[in-house]
Amino acid sequence: MFHVARSLGALLCAGLLVSALTTASPAQPTRTGPAAYVPATVDASDLRTADRRAGAERDDRPNVIVVLTDDMRADELKQMPRTQALIQDRGMQFTDATSPHPLCCPARVELLTGQYGQNNGVRHNESRYGGYHRLKTGNTIGTWFAGQGYNAAFVGKHVNGYENDSPRDPGWNIWEPITGNPTDYFKFRFFGNERYKGDYVTRRIEEKTNSAIRALSAADQPFLLFTNHVAPHERQQTGRGGLVNPPYEKQYAAVAKHFKAPSLSARSYNKRVKGGLPSKMQPDQHPKSVVQKKWLARVRSLQSVDAAVASMVDALSASGELDNTYLVFTSDNGYSLGERRLQKKNNLVEETLRVPLVIAGPGIAPGSRSPLPVTLVDLVATITDLTDVQPTLTTDGASFAPTLRGADQGWRDTTLIQTGYKYNPATDRKLKHKGWALRGVRTERYTYARDMNTGEKMLFDRQRDPWELKNVVGTRPYARVVAELERRAGKLRNCAGDNCNRTFGRVPKPRKR
Structure with missing residues (x-):
């Protein structure tokens, strides 16, 4: 795989080559707003500043x-050497991290609320049961932190449906989200009708992130910063252009050119699932040349994110805040590239469920790894635990802060997983489970789900079938397994708070044939 030498990674960890690896900025973009373009700066007037009175305690959180x-x-993540060196090698990698609702909007709302879709109300990207209009903006991680002594900043892609005329979300001291079309890399807007054309969105997110870090650090209060990149999402062209592969900057055009997309070597590539898949999972043929081209575009678009991470760490180090900052790198969901003839997301298979998750910061052993099956919902509980911030709603995740600190901790044995669908009022009014598609559970061994409206089921035994090529849900040896996993799913589909983190015990073994 494309990589840098480990000796270079060691120098990066020491902070000696961060600036050198940050590529030079391109020509200034065309800004079509009322004023000429100027480099982004943050108005710090809305930031909470340290209390300078004699005897006042310093907030060292x-x-x-x-x-x-x-x-x-x-x-x-293997294609991002700077991020590996600056976060993964300095901290802990979670090798079995998942997005339990693997679609953009539901996953992002989970990160803002710490709740599953049955509690935060967001089941899909759009329609009656999806999109920004479903988010209760007055009670999010931004308001929790801002209300408890932190400055909070948000930069980049927000929840689907956040439009050019949408209001500012409460709580965030610095508010720099993309508005309107969130995935056009060249023509885009930020909040306040700040418009760009002929630019590259990763560069502007990088610039705004570093500007926010400087302002937040100068305020001398602890801070929370979300910086949300667009890559490697496909580009949704403005107008009728439709979706195309993610564009990348010219300097990365040769990256990984001699390497093959990992999915092309998977035993599941373009293979049919024996026993079939639920109808909402729509398999199709995906030619190798198309998949290879898409994978290269994705990897190359991530190089700009990789450079932005290095630039961000450089800005944080210059501010003097690096040693007192937890750095988290993850994705909203994974992505299928032809495995089981599936592509994209919103499917309950390993490539879509699993996400990168690396965390560095105070008390985390460099180069450590954990197999704990954590989720994005758990990440919210962990962040609030590490910072002593109390959520003002009931969150559904469990904190894995003890694991980050090197301690052993108990953990649930079953995790809720689910997908939604775009609700159509003309055809779906009589459905009992509106807005829901597949809902089920994932354990150390099994992935199980049922379509809530059609009753179609799916069961993969990942121990015997790690490539998930056999849907064994209707076979006699797995009847007891299905019954037990459906029982657990029934308990978790309406769970809230601690009830989402139960330990059920051992799943019955499949009977011998």
Whole structure:
């Protein structure tokens, strides 16, 4: 795979080559707003500043920066050498992290609320049961932190449906989300009708992130910063252009050119699932040449994110805040590239469920790894635990802060997983489970789900079938397994708070044939 030498990674970790690896900025973009383009600066007038009175206690709680990519596979982190050196090698990698609702809007709302879709109300990207209009903006991680002594900043892609005339979300001291079309890399807007044309969106997110870090650090209060990148999501062209592969900057045109997309070597590539898949999972043929081209475009678009991470760490180090900051890198969901003839997301298979997750910061052993099956919902509980911030709603995740600190901790044995669908009022009014598609559970061994409206079921035994090529849900040896996993799913589909983190015990073994 494309990589840098480990000796270079060691120098990066020491902070000696961060600036050198940050590529030079391109020509200034055309800004079509009323004023000529100027480099982004943050108005710090809305930031909480330290109390300078004699005897006032200094707030030494740690900062948190969450870097979020869009549609990134877990295995694509191998193509980001700077991020590996600056976060993964300095901290802990979670090798079995998942997005339990693997679609953009539901996953992002989970990160803002710490709740599953049955509690936060967001089941899909759009329609009656999806999109920004479903988010209760007055009670999110931004308001929790801002209300408890932190400055909070948000930069980049927001929840689907956040439009050019949408209001500012409460709580965030610095508010720099993309508005309107969130995935056009060249023609885009930020809040306040700040418009760009002929630019590259990753560069502007990088610039705004670093500007926010400087302002937040100068305020001398702990801070929370979400920086949400668009890559490697497909580009949704403005107008009728439709979706195309993610564009990348010219300097990365040769990256990974001699390497093959990992999915092309998978035993499941373009293979049919024996026993079939639920109808909402729509398999199709995906030619190798098309998949290879898409994978290269994705990897190359991530190089700009990789450079932005290095630039961000450089800005944080210059501010003197690096040692007191937790750096989190993850994605909203994974992505299928032809495995089982599936592509994209919103499917309950490993490539779509699994996401990269690496965390560095105070008390985390460099180069450590954990197999704990954590989720994005758990990440919210962990961030609030590390910072002593109390959510003002009931969150559904469990904190894995003890694991980050090197301690052993108990963990649930079953995790809720689910997908939604675009509700159509003309055809779906009589459905009992509106807005829901597949809902089920994932354990150490099994992935199980049922379509809530059609009753179609799916069961993969990942121990015997790691490539998920056999749907064994209707076979006699697995009857007891299905019954037990459906029982657990029934308990978790309406769970809230601690009830989402139960330990059920051992799943019955499949009977011998």
